[in-house]
Amino acid sequence: MTRIVSSFAEISTNYDAAFVDLWGCVHDGVKALPEAVAALQAYRAAGGTVVLVTNSPRPRASVEVQLEQFGVASDAWDTITTSGDSARAAMFEGAVGSKVFHIGVPEETAFFEPLHIIENPVEVTKVALDDAEGIVCTGPFDPHADPSELRPQLLLAKQKGLKLLCANPDIVVDRGETREWCAGAIAELYTEMGGESLYFGKPHPPIYDLARRRLAATGKDIPDSSIIAIGDGIRTDILGAMGEGIDSLFITGGLAAKETLTKVQPDETALNDYLEKEKSAPTFAIGKLR
Incomplete structure (x- = not known):
């Protein structure tokens, strides 16, 4: 059963690394989402490692430039993995x-x-x-x-x-x-x-293999059991996490905001109906990354 949480901090101490989607989670394609950036900054300050895992077709250097343009602080993440790469x-x-x-x-x-x-x-x-x-x-x-x-x-x-x-x-x-x-x-x-x-991007294995290599390059040996995937795509972020056997936090206020009746938080009945329809089982759910 998917558990609805009020903040990432509520569960983050159980994980040493996070594979975090960008569009719909950290920015909206125009500007940074301040609460999400703050949540990732706090997670890193407490010792967590953030790997941004995006289905952007751009190389990671180009994504880094884009993040700066959107106002995503550089201390909110450690490394980037893109579908494009x-x-x-x-x-x-x-x-x-x-x-x-x-x-x-x-x-x-x-x-x-x-x-x-x-x-x-x-x-x-x-x-x-x-x-x-x-x-x-x-x-x-x-x-x-x-x-x-x-x-x-x-x-x-x-x-x-x-x-x-x-x-x-x-x-x-x-x-x-x-x-x-x-x-x-x-x-x-x-x-x-x-x-x-x-x-080659989420939910397919190549991007997760690359994400693990990028995580290892930060100097940390972190098992899958200590990684959580965060994203708003039920058929990309969450399906990919399930396929890789890692826990996930579903951001319901992104692509599925309408289906899950998300305002601040998802409606529990609507969320469960949506997950049953999609045959998906994220570990946790939250309206927005915060």
Whole structure:
């Protein structure tokens, strides 16, 4: 049974490290969430280690710059793990070939910058779909357009037998008060159409393997039993934590605020109904990270 808690501090002493989602938990895509930042600062001050684990398609250096722009204090976290870094490693290892068709906004050039941890990386070139050996999807061309608008391109890709590398498994995010589509929605559509999508972010294992390596690089040997995952995505953050066998704190006031009737805290009956429908069992739940 999922236990509703009033603050992270209520349970944080049971854990030596936290894998913390960003969007919807620490910031809203526009600005930092002050209570969440303060909670993580207090956790670190008491000896806890915070690994930010995000499905952002960006490299971690780019995410760090973004956090500073949003006003997330640097003493609220120790290290960063991104879906983008996991996916980039696979791309430079040749997961979708050397000639790729890029689905995403033109500004996401950092995804294609060299990744020096890969030995003998594939030389990746962006080409037109007709010439592509695979697809790299960092997000929609237009985050406000329905993913179904990409059906013609995806149908051609499926007919060519192309694999789609998904840099961000999230389906949607809320940027402030506006909901936007993510790369996961396109990958999901491609799979439904019979294409093959490759995932590297939450809830899939590669990003957790990278998060553990980043945690170990801080100099601490922390077992899974002493790690808690925090996030608002029931099918990403919580499903991933369940798959990895680690405890989780579900932030109900993010993507599932409507379904859980969350104002300050979730309605217990609505929360239980939602979790039963999703066949999910987070260890704890709270309205907002605080």
